[in-house]
């Protein structure tokens with residue numbers, strides 16, 4: 182095995198971020214951030230208690246021989262209200278940290294924004310407000326004035342794509358909004374904030390400044406199997422569009438001072454272009470010294486005209502996000518070191534003048550703490566393979582100055598919380614004890630020798646097996662996962678290569694290979710009033726699809742704490758290959774506990790607590806928007822809304838869609854809360870219809886369910902109001918009774934059978950070991966007589 186030494190002066194380091202490790206969220210005057218609000222109080226505390234233990238952590242870094250440490254400064258720790266009052270003790274903390282690092286011979290690299298916006302600024306409009314960009318530049322100056330004499334490498338932003346689109350479009354990150362317009366506008370304001378702060382840092386003498394982007398090559402399924410394949414003509418536009426949304430939306434403004442041509446119509450459609458002022462792009466495009474590249478995994482897409490947009494990629498209608506047939510990390514992210522080489526080749530070709538640094542790369546794998554340490558071979562292989570790819574890119578001429586591993590410590594992985602393990606140092610969150618994993622010891626050796634040694638025999642990968650057997654990686658994956666669609670001689674060749682090379686699939690793949698039971702649990706919670714029809718569709722369709730695929734179904738009822746324990750035991754004992762879960766309404770622990778078993782789980786409905794378990798949901802907010810828009814188009818201006826129980830995520834989404842639509846027209850909401858049945862709908866409606874005798878408070882009602890709408894009609898009748906003349910009514914759900922009311926109810930149809938089918942298919946693709954994301958099905962307004 183060849184050694185792979187790196188150029189002299191190559192920088193080895195690690196990256197972390199404030200919210201993920203510091204804890205102490207309400208100590209010494211820190212203000213609240215959007216992540217405290219989004220994840221719930223106490224979530225980011227104690228994290229790794231780095232705030233209290235930084236001396237110990239710096240010592241650890243010194244022992245590993247790190248040359249650089251990239252940390253982020255918490256804006257609300259420095260400026261608790263986002264601007265104005267500067268919190269002395271907050272700045273003191275970073276001051277001490279920087280001194281300790283310098284004493285340990287470690288260069289501090291500071292990131293100014295790693296997602297923890299002060300909540301006060303969110304309350305004032307957040308990143309959708311242009312003013313936030315100016316507040317950011319002020320904050321940058323405050324930090325620079327204190328640390329600039331000792332910190333010479335500055336990054337303005339970490340991964341603005343994630344902050345803008347997961348925070349404002351798909352809503353899986355703070356602040357949890359779901360508005361394409363806000364996402365594009367926020368992205369622009371983050372770019373503007375980058376430009377403004379860069380100016381400010383330079384004016385004050387910063388030696389090196391840049392920005393960190395999360396970049397992924399966008400490939401087609403054919404290219405994944407064989408990198409030498411070109412992009413099929415029919416997929417070219419889809420690839421270019423996703424590349425523009427994900428990569429070039431940030432690369433082009435920062436490095437070229439312009440937006441990519443194919444992106445502008447998408448921005449315009451969602452948000453208009455009014456937020457992009459003259460001169461902004463000049464400022465954003467001022468030269469940087471260093472581009473930070475975070476690389477974890479590629480993106481695979483192909484054209485599919487019927488595909489709805491992925492919520493995180495507004496404007497991606499007609500593009501199918503495909504699974505990548507390769508081993509995945511515990512996070513479900515496909516492992517593809519060659520993706521890093523592809524990315525670096527492309528950056529070097531398109532932006533040859535730009536110096537690069539890998540500012541994040543690393544992997545989440547479950548760790549087992551044994552008496553003699555944590556033998557995290559998968560994490561070592563992951564980093565090693567990426568370093569080899571990086572070494573090759575440097576040989577080809579890529580100007581990469583360093584590699585910062587993500588991450589030093591196991592820490593808070595955003596919406597996923599504490600269960601993700603990206604650290605090379607294990608943290609016991611009850612005692613805060615740090616324990617070096619094998620990967621830390623291995624990385625220490627890499628640093629000491631400035632590269633990879635020859636002595637560690639390379640663990641064979643899917644790629645090596647594919648090369649030996651003369652087939653594609655996709656084929657190896659299919660054989661390893663026991664899929665039927667492979668001819669007997671190809672299968673024999675692959676299995677021979679597997680044996681000769683001693684290939685062991687990683688944990689995720691292994692559980693699929695060795696433990697097939699061919700049964701699947703269908704776990705049902707007791708449906709609340711009104712949920713029976715959907716539950717029975719799930720039973721009918723999930724059973725027929727999965728049985729058709731040769732699985733045996735075990736039906737389990739989750740109604741008591743004891744039943745939850747029984748279900749977990751059953752799944753932990755690997756009695757099933759996968760689980761379809763119809764979770765209880767409202768927050769529950771069953772979902773997360775099942776997810777932790779490592780057995781593939783899919784959920785019906787969006788979970789109450791942000792979770793990475795893939796789920797099938799319907800576009801509740803979109804349906805409510807259509808319903809409200811319909812009432813507005815009919816000239817109604819005094820529209821009331823009757824909400825079912827607010828602990829139901831679907832109700833929250835419906836209300837959000839309704840409010841957003843009223844807001845677009847500058848109208849104020851009139852909200853009445855109800856329960857689930859028509860009686861409570863009637864009671865709530867009586868409130869709304871009170872007003873004075875001749876003119877009730879409202880002239881239209883949107884109810885978040887048909888049952889409630891039926892109650893509304895009853896209350897109208899009592900009052901002698903005519904529907905729809907005096908009062909228009911729209912429901913939600915299109916239950917059978919909705920078409921039988923007099924007059925017949927206008928409502929929003931929720932596709933029950935489609936949801937059930939999508940759920941079954943999602944589980945099947947997870948069982949095939951494919952990377953799967955959640956599915957959101959469209960809803961449709963059914964116009965009848967009540968509105």
Ligand code: FCB
Nearest residue numbers: 198339340395587594603
């Ligand atoms: C990146 C983030 C970092 C961490 C890793 C796993 O997107 O920058 O904070 O969450 O992913």
